[in-house]
Amino acid sequence: xxxxxxxxxxxxxxxxxxxxxxxxxxxxxxxxxxxxxxxxxxxxxxxxxxxxxxxxxxxxxxxxxxxxxxxxxxxxxxxxxxxxxxxxxxxxxxxxxxxxxxxxxxxxxxxxxxxxxxxxxxxxxxxxxxxxxxxxxxxxxxxxxxxxxxxxxxxxxxxxxxxxxxxxxxxxxxxxxxxxxxxxxxxxxxxxxxxxxxxxxxxxxxxxxxxxxxxxxxxxxxxxxxxxxxxxxxxxxxxxxxxxxxxxxxxxxxxxxxxxxxxxxxxxxxxxxxxxxxxxxxxxxxxxxxxxxxxxxxxxxxxxxx
Amino acid sequence: xxxxxxxxxxxxxxxxxxxxxxxxxxxxxxxxxxxxxxxxxxxxxxxxxxxxxxxxxxxxxxxxxxxxxxxxxxxxxxxxxxxxxxxxxxxxxxxxxxxxxxxxxxxxxxxxxxxxxxxxxxxxxxxxxxxxxxxxxxxxxxxxxxxxxxxxxxxxxxxxxxxxxxxxxxxxxxxxxxxxxxxxxxxxxxxxxxxxxxxxxxxxxxxxxxxxxxxxxxxxxxxxxxxxxxxxxxxxxxxxxxxxxxxxxxxxxxxxxxxxxxxxxxxxxxxxxxxxxxxxxxxxxx
Numbered sequence: 001x002x003x004x005x006x007x008x009x010x011x012x013x014x015x016x017x018x019x020x021x022x023x024x025x026x027x028x029x030x031x032x033x034x035x036x037x038x039x040x041x042x043x044x045x046x047x048x049x050x051x052x053x054x055x056x057x058x059x060x061x062x063x064x065x066x067x068x069x070x071x072x073x074x075x076x077x078x079x080x081x082x083x084x085x086x087x088x089x090x091x092x093x094x095x096x097x098x099x100x101x102x103x104x105x106x107x108x109x110x111x112x113x114x115x116x117x118x119x120x121x122x123x124x125x126x127x128x129x130x131x132x133x134x135x136x137x138x139x140x141x142x143x144x145x146x147x148x149x150x151x152x153x154x155x156x157x158x159x160x161x162x163x164x165x166x167x168x169x170x171x172x173x174x175x176x177x178x179x180x181x182x183x184x185x186x187x188x189x190x191x192x193x194x195x196x197x198x199x200x201x202x203x204x205x206x207x208x209x210x211x212x213x214x215x216x217x218x219x220x221x222x223x224x225x226x227x228x229x230x231x232x233x234x235x236x237x238x239x240x241x242x243x244x245x246x247x248x249x250x251x252x253x254x255x256x257x258x259x260x261x262x263x264x265x266x267x268x269x270x271x272x273x274x275x276x277x278x279x280x281x282x283x284x285x286x287x288x289x290x291x292x293x294x295x296x297x298x299x300x301x302x303x304x305x306x
Numbered sequence: 307x308x309x310x311x312x313x314x315x316x317x318x319x320x321x322x323x324x325x326x327x328x329x330x331x332x333x334x335x336x337x338x339x340x341x342x343x344x345x346x347x348x349x350x351x352x353x354x355x356x357x358x359x360x361x362x363x364x365x366x367x368x369x370x371x372x373x374x375x376x377x378x379x380x381x382x383x384x385x386x387x388x389x390x391x392x393x394x395x396x397x398x399x400x401x402x403x404x405x406x407x408x409x410x411x412x413x414x415x416x417x418x419x420x421x422x423x424x425x426x427x428x429x430x431x432x433x434x435x436x437x438x439x440x441x442x443x444x445x446x447x448x449x450x451x452x453x454x455x456x457x458x459x460x461x462x463x464x465x466x467x468x469x470x471x472x473x474x475x476x477x478x479x480x481x482x483x484x485x486x487x488x489x490x491x492x493x494x495x496x497x498x499x500x501x502x503x504x505x506x507x508x509x510x511x512x513x514x515x516x517x518x519x520x521x522x523x524x525x526x527x528x529x530x531x532x533x534x535x536x537x538x539x540x541x542x543x544x545x546x547x548x549x550x551x552x553x554x555x556x557x558x559x560x561x562x563x564x565x566x567x568x569x570x571x572x573x574x575x576x577x578x579x580x581x582x583x584x585x586x587x588x589x590x591x592x
Contacts (some may be wrong), residue, residue, distance in 0.1 A: 020413070023494035027409040028421060030402035031465050038426045038462030042436035042443070049438060071392065102334065105327040113328050119578050122337045123342065126574040126581070128523035130541040131567045134548050134559070144360055148345070153361075181338065189582045213323050239331045242432045245525045249545055263434050263526075271530060272440050283435040294430050 046287070049280035056274030067281035077282065083172065088240040092233045093242040095180055099187035100229070104217050106188075107195045118170075118192070125185035133249030136178035140164035165223035165251055168258035175247050175259050182246075183239070187232045194228045195221055229302065234297040238290045262286050292303070345560035371561035379547050379562045385538040388522060391539060394457030395521040396514050397555035403508065406465075407472025408498055412484070422473065428466035437530055444531060452554065453559050456531040456539075460521060468513050471587050475509040478504065512562060512584045515577060519570050540566040 050067055052060040081150050102121065106114050139146045142163055151159035155290045164174040168266070198221065222240040244263030247253060253268070262282060270279030348356055349371055350364040376382045410422040440459050441450070449455030479502065487497045503510075528539050538546065544566050547559060574581055 019494060024413050024418065025408050027405040028418075029496075031406035031425060032456075034398070034420075034462040034465055035425065037427050037443075038440065038459040039431055039436065042439035043431065045439035045442075046435055067364060084441045102331065105331055109327055111324065111328060113332060117331055118336050119575075120338055122578065122582060123571070123574060124338050126570050127342075127521065127567055128541050128544075128570060129525050130523075130548070131563050134544065134563050135344065137548065138344065138556075144554070149361065164474055181341070185338075186585070190586055193582075194588055238432075242434055244434065248344045249525070249548070266434055266437065269443070269528075276438050276442070280438050283438065286432050287435040290430065290432050304342055 025247065026080050035246055038272035042259060043287070046280045046283045049276055050284045052277045052280075053224045054217050054276040054280075056276065060277075063277070068285075070287070071281055076268070077262075077265050080260045080262045080282075081285075083260060084262050086172075087176065087243060088237040090176060091180075091183075091236040091240065095184045095236065096187055096229060098180075099184050099191055099232075100222070100225070102184075103188050103191035103195055104221055107192055109190055121188045122185040124182045125134065127182065129182075130249060132178065132182045133246055136174070136181075136246070136250050137165065140174050140178075141188060142166065149251050153267070166255055168255045171255060171258045175250050178250065179243075179246055186235075190232060191225055194225050198224050230300055231297060234293050237293045241290050241293075242285050316518045329549075338589060340580060345564050348464055349560040351557045353555060353557055360545060360556070370559045372565065374558050374566055375561035379543055380538070380560065380563055381406050381540055381543055381562055383536070384538055384543040384566075387537055388539040388541070390453050391460070392518050392521040394453065395460045395464065396488035396517050399468060400510060400513050402461075402467045403465050403468035404472050404503065405498075405511065407469045408476050408502060408506075410469065410473045411476035412481070412502075422469075422567065425466050428463075429470065433463055433527065437527075441530055451534045451537060453532075453537060456528055457521065459531075460524065460527055462510055464517055468517070471513065471584070472506065472509055474587075475506055479505055515573060516580065516584050519581070522570055529564060539557075 033181060036254065049060075051062060051217070053063045053066075054060040102154055106118055127135075137145075142148060142165070145164070147162075148160050151157075157235065202220060203216065206220060211219070241262060243261040247259045247261055248264055248267070251259045253264040262285065266279050266282040266286070269275045269282060346361070350367045352368065352370070353363060355362075370490070377578050406425065410418055410425075444450040444459075447455075447460070483505075484497050484515040485499050487501050492500065523541065524539070525545065528542050529545075532538060532542060544562055545561060547555075551559065
């Protein structure tokens with residue numbers, strides 16, 4: 001035990017091994033150089049800028065918390081905030097149960113079909129988001145979209161006239177559907193990995209006791225993955241806070257503010273309106289919210305048995 | 307023997323439920339696969355064929371759309387830029403992560419543990435949060451509209467995760483070999499480069515693979531950092547084409563999409579086991 005803690009502890013106690021110290025310093029220097037330049041400094045700078053009136057033209061005036069005050073009166077930001085939370089809510093409510101059902105069935109029933117299927121579900125997850133957005137637009141597009149074409153081929157007029165991307169009441173759900181298509185692969189493979197860690201004997205014992213597949217899923221597997229499910233829920237929330245590519249590429253946040261996310265408001269404020277101060281305040285909001293959820297995850301992690 | 311007995315017993319017991327579940331799983335898999343296969347229906351058609359009969363069988367297999375995508379959509383130039391970004395990202399994120407991960411695994415002290423957590427913090431920082439300062443910095447440093455301006459921050463965002471993976475990989479390696487080398491007079495650096503780093507080849511291959519896929523697929527950071535069309539990456543080209551023509555020019559667009567998705571899909575099909583394990587690495591460890 002003692003030997004494994006530090007393989008290269010200084011051989012002669014009492015004499016400081018300067019070579020060892022120099023080696024350690026040289027090894028961690030490159031990583032810290034990158035992090036300092038592209039992460040630590042920008043974080044501090046974001047906080048500072050969020051207190052300034054600052055535009056792309058240059059010039060900074062300290063205005064205290066006015067950026068934040070204005071944000072909470074800005075319909076676009078509020079739309080982004082509420083979309084992020086309803087996005088997270090529906091992800092947890094729809095994607096996670098779906099992922100659990102798929103992961104359970106794939107691990108519970110081993111046959112010729114379920115083997116290759118394991119590879120399929122994650123495939124949509126690996127696509128570049130620009131391609132996913134294109135496929136989404138193509139399926140839900142108004143004129144030549146697949147749904148519209150099929151609907152007109154079968155003469156289903158009401159379906160053909162649905163404007164999946166242009167109707168503000170529907171656009172959010174269209175983007176959400178495409179996201180479910182691409183993002184559910186991750187919880188599936190994650191849950192599968194966790195379910196496979198459950199010892200075989202437990203299943204054998206359950207079968208000897210006459211447990212049905214449903215009983216086994218609900219009474220044994222579900223409790224066993226309750227902690228991974230909570231982690232996945234946190235990842236969904238943090239992912240929603242960061243959401244940008246899909247809604248931006250599919251609808252640019254529109255029509256109006258119908259599919260705006262926090263990521264898109266930040267982009268619009270920072271790189272369309274050139275309001276650096278306001279955009280930085282949005283960055284701080286994203287950071288604080290994701291930090292809060294991540295800390296919650298770690299406190300669960302600490303409580304997890306074993 | 308026990309296993310085969312188990313499974314035949316299981317089959318009898320769950321027969322109906324298993325068939326039902328399998329049918330549902332296959333249906334869901336089709337929902338995943340069909341949109342992926344759609345571009346193939348259009349990619350061999352001319353624009354005229356597509357306009358008159360989008361769903362019919364193509365009259366001839368013409369590959370002109372691929373050529374057009376490469377030249378007119380300028381994927382060829384985008385390909386060069388994307389490749390530079392991928393290589394730069396790999397070269398700038400792997401060495402710092404390997405070195406730091408090694409020290410955090412094998413030179414543990416109160417200081418290095420603290421520094422490890424300082425690195426780990428970076429893993430939880432959303433890229434969105436730092437976009438404005440990154441953009442301002444890249445202008446100040448003369449890196450705006452350069453490919454370095456894109457792959458340097460990209461590498462920085464990869465470093466925390468891969469430091470974590472390298473750390474747990476090096477921790478799983480026994481110390482005996484390194485100690486033997488030390489007795490033979492090898493210094494700290496020689497032990498790392500000659501003994502430990504070669505042993506970490508699986509982690510390095512995995513890191514290179516996933517960093518490549520990430521850099522290849524990136525959209526948001528590229529959108530912010532690159533405004534000069536000559537430096538557009540493939541994904542920016544695809545998005546630009548999508549925005550200007552929508553799906554009206556489907557055949558050419560389908561070709562562009564197939565080309566720009568191909569490397570990630572091929573790498574996934576070849577190495578899905580590794581890719582999934584690597585992606586889960588951070589979530590499953592510790």
